[in-house]
Amino acid sequence: MTNSLTLAPAPRSEAAxxxxxxxxxxxAAELAAGTFQTGVDTWLSGVDPAFSKKLGDRGWLGMTWPKxxxxxxxxxxxxxxxxxxxxxxxxxxxxxxxADRQSGPNLLQYGTEAQRRAILPRIAAxxxxxxxxxxxxxxxxxxxSIRTRAVRNGSGDWxxxxxxxxxxxxxxxxxxxxxxxxxxxxxxxKHAGLSQLLVDLSxxxxxxxxxxxxxxxxxxxxxxxxxxxxPGDMLLGEExxxxxxxxxELAFERSGPERFLSTYPVVAEFARRVGKSSDxxxxxxxxxxxxxxxxxxxxxxxxxxxxxxxxxxNIPAALVKDVGTMFEGDVIEEVRRVIDVTPSLDSPDPLxxxxxxxxxxxxxxxxxxxxxxxxxxxxxxxxxxR
Amino acid sequence: MSDQDLVVATVxxxxxGFEPFTLTPERPWDAGLWSAxxxxxxxxxxxxxxxxGSGGELADAVAVVATxxxxxxxxxxxxxxxxxxxxxxxxxxxxxxxxxxMTIALADAVTxxxxxxxxxxxxFTLTGTATDVAWAGVASSVxxxxxxxxxxxxxxLGLIDASGLAATDAANLAGEPRGSLVLDDVQALGAVLTxxxxxxxxxxxxxxRAVQLAAALDQVMSWTxxxxxxxxxxxxxxxxxxxxxxxxxxxxGEVTAVAALxxxxxxxxxxxxxxVLAAxxxxxxxxxxxxxxxxxxHQFHGAIGFTQEHKLHHLTRRLWSWRDxxxxxxxxxxxxxxxxxxxxxxxxxxxxxxV
Ligand SMILES: Cc1cc2nc3c(=O)[nH]c(=O)nc-3n(C[C@H](O)[C@H](O)[C@H](O)COP(=O)(O)OP(=O)(O)OC[C@H]3O[C@@H](n4cnc5c(N)ncnc54)[C@H](O)[C@@H]3O)c2cc1C
Numbered sequence: 001m002t003n004s005l006t007l008a009p010a011p012r013s014e015a016a017x018x019x020x021x022x023x024x025x026x027x028a029a030e031l032a033a034g035t036f037q038t039g040v041d042t043w044l045s046g047v048d049p050a051f052s053k054k055l056g057d058r059g060w061l062g063m064t065w066p067k068x069x070x071x072x073x074x075x076x077x078x079x080x081x082x083x084x085x086x087x088x089x090x091x092x093x094x095x096x097x098x099a100d101r102q103s104g105p106n107l108l109q110y111g112t113e114a115q116r117r118a119i120l121p122r123i124a125a126x127x128x129x130x131x132x133x134x135x136x137x138x139x140x141x142x143x144x145s146i147r148t149r150a151v152r153n154g155s156g157d158w159x160x161x162x163x164x165x166x167x168x169x170x171x172x173x174x175x176x177x178x179x180x181x182x183x184x185x186x187x188x189x190k191h192a193g194l195s196q197l198l199v200d201l202s203x204x205x206x207x208x209x210x211x212x213x214x215x216x217x218x219x220x221x222x223x224x225x226x227x228x229x230x231p232g233d234m235l236l237g238e239e240x241x242x243x244x245x246x247x248x249e250l251a252f253e254r255s256g257p258e259r260f261l262s263t264y265p266v267v268a269e270f271a272r273r274v275g276k277s278s279d280x281x282x283x284x285x286x287x288x289x290x291x292x293x294x295x296x297x298x299x300x301x302x303x304x305x306x307x308x309x310x311x312x313x314n315i316p317a318a319l320v321k322d323v324g325t326m327f328e329g330d331v332i333e334e335v336r337r338v339i340d341v342t343p344s345l346d347s348p349d350p351l352x353x354x355x356x357x358x359x360x361x362x363x364x365x366x367x368x369x370x371x372x373x374x375x376x377x378x379x380x381x382x383x384x385x386r
Numbered sequence: 387m388s389d390q391d392l393v394v395a396t397v398x399x400x401x402x403g404f405e406p407f408t409l410t411p412e413r414p415w416d417a418g419l420w421s422a423x424x425x426x427x428x429x430x431x432x433x434x435x436x437x438x439g440s441g442g443e444l445a446d447a448v449a450v451v452a453t454x455x456x457x458x459x460x461x462x463x464x465x466x467x468x469x470x471x472x473x474x475x476x477x478x479x480x481x482x483x484x485x486x487x488m489t490i491a492l493a494d495a496v497t498x499x500x501x502x503x504x505x506x507x508x509x510f511t512l513t514g515t516a517t518d519v520a521w522a523g524v525a526s527s528v529x530x531x532x533x534x535x536x537x538x539x540x541x542x543l544g545l546i547d548a549s550g551l552a553a554t555d556a557a558n559l560a561g562e563p564r565g566s567l568v569l570d571d572v573q574a575l576g577a578v579l580t581x582x583x584x585x586x587x588x589x590x591x592x593x594x595r596a597v598q599l600a601a602a603l604d605q606v607m608s609w610t611x612x613x614x615x616x617x618x619x620x621x622x623x624x625x626x627x628x629x630x631x632x633x634x635x636x637x638x639g640e641v642t643a644v645a646a647l648x649x650x651x652x653x654x655x656x657x658x659x660x661x662v663l664a665a666x667x668x669x670x671x672x673x674x675x676x677x678x679x680x681x682x683x684h685q686f687h688g689a690i691g692f693t694q695e696h697k698l699h700h701l702t703r704r705l706w707s708w709r710d711x712x713x714x715x716x717x718x719x720x721x722x723x724x725x726x727x728x729x730x731x732x733x734x735x736x737x738x739x740x741v
């Protein structure tokens with residue numbers, strides 16, 4: 001490759017294949033026992049604390065973290081295999097997803113020793129859930145324009161005022177990592193003066209108001225802070241370095257298999273249908289979709305390997321999310337072009353149901369975690385165009 | 387410098403003396419470039435020395451093929467190094483000298499008869515027409531993959547001397563020869579392959595095209611990035627316009643996806659795995675990227691890129707051709723689709739084993 005987005009190939013991992021097999025067995029048993037039903041986009045919508053706890057018990061959360069913080073010191077490849085198996089099965093993983101993927105690594109990197117000891121083992125046990133408190137009503141893509149502010153009071157605690165929005169699963173979560181302004185905006189450097197706070201969501205003054213998505217589901221919220229007193233030792237990382245910390249999170253946030261497997265249950269159902277019919281057009285569609293999926297896996301695996309090596313591949317991660325989320329949406333169109341099925345949330349036909357869920361969730365794929373326009377801008381920067 | 391970097395540097399060095407040109411029936415290949423490559427031993431890379439090749443790894447051969455693809459080199463090196471040569475060796479047959487060009491023909495309509503004249507086994511005659519033969523009329527020997535002789539299972543793979551055979555003048559969209567060879571009781575040294583071995587030969591051919599596509603897509607993208615950085619309109623470089631940036635970011639997504647999957651398939655081949663599904667996937671994914679990359683590359687180059695004077699067409703015309711060669715995109719997408727379901731309707735376990 002002559003462009004700057006190349007990543008070295010991921011190593012083959014026997015250990016990853018081993019744990020993959022274990023997760024498959026576990027999922028088959030859970031499905032057979034009826035503890036969950038396959039769903040679409042379950043890393044947003046499938047909150048099941050009991051299921052999260054089971055994963056924690058098996059050592060499948062906090063997998064790459066040091067043992068002293070409840071982790072298991074396994075490789076990013078092993079973690080990747082576990083994530084992928086859970087998503088492919090449409091398992092209810094939304095409870096712990098953000099904590100395990102993003103907040104934990106964030107704490108590991110920037111947290112104080114006390115913060116890590118208090119929280120990481122609970123995340124790894126599947127008992128502590130997190131939200132991302134970044135977006136605000138007036139600040140989406142232009143995240144640096146946020147207005148929620150935190151000021152130190154006389155006793156060194158932070159007093160937080162403002163509102164966050166689109167906060168996924170705040171109504172189920174214990175903590176949020178909240179991006180706040182800790183010093184007034186400087187028009188010359190809008191990335192300065194931002195900080196991250198570790199906020200216990202049960203603190204007085206926090207209101208969590210539901211916002212319903214297209215299918216009526218309650219997954220995200222408005223979170224309002226009114227004179228919320230956050231203890232002074234709950235600053236995450238350095239005061240004023242919030243922007244830097246937030247952008248460093250993004251390689252974890254953007255590159256995982258959840259960025260192209262949200263609608264995989266549609267593909268799986270489609271394959272079952274095609275297998276029965278042997279319709280050549282449908283077989284070709286299955287082949288084309290699979291080729292795209294296989295390429296995405298290779299891209300995403302390469303990023304996991306780079307993270308294992310301690311690199312921070314933010315630009316390729318943006319690329320994976322852009323290509324991956326387009327794929328998630330395209331699945332719906334490709335399948336409906338070759339199979340005569342009417343999407344319906346209450347159909348007895350699992351393909352019709354999966355398609356309906358996918359259709360109603362699809363607009364979110366290319367928005368959450370940074371919109372595709374913003375991601376393409378990042379890629380363009382990586383290409384030296386800006 | 388890694389071995390492959392060295393190989394790439396050597397090929398680039400040779401390429402610099404041979405500008406790409408518009409292929410015509412009178413000038414259907416770059417014989418001068420071929421001789422220069424052959425003199426440097428590059429037409430035998432990846433083929434073992436004991437068999438008359440130049441030695442080296444599969445990755446070296448892939449590097450040669452990719453670099454030549456980026457240079458629009460009109461020579462049958464991909465066919466020779468990645469398909470015909472390895473197929474002969476896998477069938478236990480001798481290689482002709484790597485200094486003479488060799489290609490592969492997927493000849494479903496050719497019938498094969500064993501010759502039993504007391505001269506030992508392995509001698510056959512071939513009759514019928516081999517269509518869409520890459521470098522027909524250029525290659526002096528052709529590896530033919532055809533149905534097995536009547537009464538035998540599997541497929542036939544054999545080598546014919548094509549120097550005396552006439553080829554029809556057909557060409558692909560880039561002008562590369564893709565004519566037919568009429569075989570009338572032509573002698574061949576050959577062997578009977580299992581169906582699995584024959585499938586592997588076809589898969590190698592598809593993967594060779596995927597390697598070429600991946601390399602050419604990457605090159606087209608770099609040309610485009612460079613061009614929009616230099617060309618100014620409305621007082622600034624085209625690269626500064628957001629619409630252009632978005633388009634190039636999309637291209638980067640396609641090019642990176644193709645590279646990742648093609649690399650993975652090549653590595654699977656190197657490990658000796660069955661690569662039929664991996665090759666199918668790489669070929670389909672690479673083919674799918676062509677539309678967007680070629681369209682936006684032409685769009686962003688404006689009218690200059692639409693001319694024969696500009697280099698862009700040397701690669702975009704090849705991209706449009708290669709995606710349908712060595713088995714069409716439709717063919718390989720069906721192979722992949724049905725292959726993934728061959729062991730049952732549960733897609734995921736098979737999908738995670740392909741590469
Ligand atoms: C399902 C879902 C879950 C989410 N979960 C969370 C969460 O847990 N926590 C959280 O903090 N946020 C969350 N978000 C919010 C998400 O990060 C924002 O929606 C996103 O950043 C876009 O912001 P916006 O919605 O305000 O759109 P806007 O920023 O207003 O953008 C609207 C459109 O304009 C385009 N646009 C904006 N600026 C530019 C530009 N400079 N160039 C070109 N185009 C531009 C955008 O790409 C988009 O297409 C979630 C969103 C969704 C859909």
